[in-house]
Amino acid sequence: MKKLGMKLIAGTAIAGGIGGASVVGASALNATEEPKISAEEALQEVFAKVEGTVQEVELSLEDNRFYEVEVESSSREYEFMIDAASGEFLTQAPDEEAVPDEEFSRPVDAANYAEYATIETKVTTDSLTYHLATDNPGNRILFLVNESGEKQFKTIFLKHSQELEIIDLDSGKRIYQGKI
Known part of the structure; x- marks a missing residue:
C-alpha cells in the first residue's frame, strides 16, 4: 500500500x-x-x-x-x-463497544475544581454530568455529558498556566479560551 x-x-x-x-x-x-x-x-x-x-x-x-x-x-x-x-x-x-471505555465513564463532583465556576458561567449545565477523562499534574480534561450519555462539551484545563478551553462538541467550536 x-x-x-x-x-x-x-x-x-x-x-x-x-x-x-x-x-x-x-x-x-x-x-x-x-x-x-x-x-x-x-x-x-x-x-x-x-x-x-x-x-x-x-x-x-x-x-x-x-x-x-x-x-x-x-x-x-x-x-x-x-x-x-x-x-x-x-x-x-480496539472496538469501543467490545471494551468498555473507562476513560469517560467516571462521573465526578467538579465543584472543587479550579475551573468549575468559569465552566458554570459559560455553559448551561442543568441536565449535564461532569465526567473525568484525564487528571494529571499538567492538565485536567472533563466531558459534560447529557442524560443519554452523549458528550456535549469538552473542557481542557492547563493547571500550570491556569488556562481553560471549552469546546462545544456538537458544533466543534470553541466557546471559551482564557485564563481563569
Whole structure:
C-alpha cells in the first residue's frame, strides 16, 4: 500500500488543533490528489471519541484513500482509519463497544475544581454530568455529558498556566479560551 507519511510530533492534541504538533509531507500531494478533509479535520473526528497523544497520522493514496491515525491514551492505544473524502470512520481498534471505555465513564463532583465556576458561567449545565477523562499534574480534561450519555462539551484545563478551553462538541467550536 502506498502511503504518504504525515508524521506528527508527539504531543497531547487538543480539539480544534494539534497542540504543538505539525503535519509534514502534506505538500507532496498535487491539487488533483488533495483529500477532501485535512489531517487536522481527521484528528478532530478522532478526538471527539478519545483523548490522548498522537503517535502518527498517515494518508493512504491507493484504493480507498484514508487517514490512519494512531493515538495513545492513558489506558490504551487506538488505531483509527478515516475516509479522506468524507471524514467517516472506516475502522477503529480496539472496538469501543467490545471494551468498555473507562476513560469517560467516571462521573465526578467538579465543584472543587479550579475551573468549575468559569465552566458554570459559560455553559448551561442543568441536565449535564461532569465526567473525568484525564487528571494529571499538567492538565485536567472533563466531558459534560447529557442524560443519554452523549458528550456535549469538552473542557481542557492547563493547571500550570491556569488556562481553560471549552469546546462545544456538537458544533466543534470553541466557546471559551482564557485564563481563569
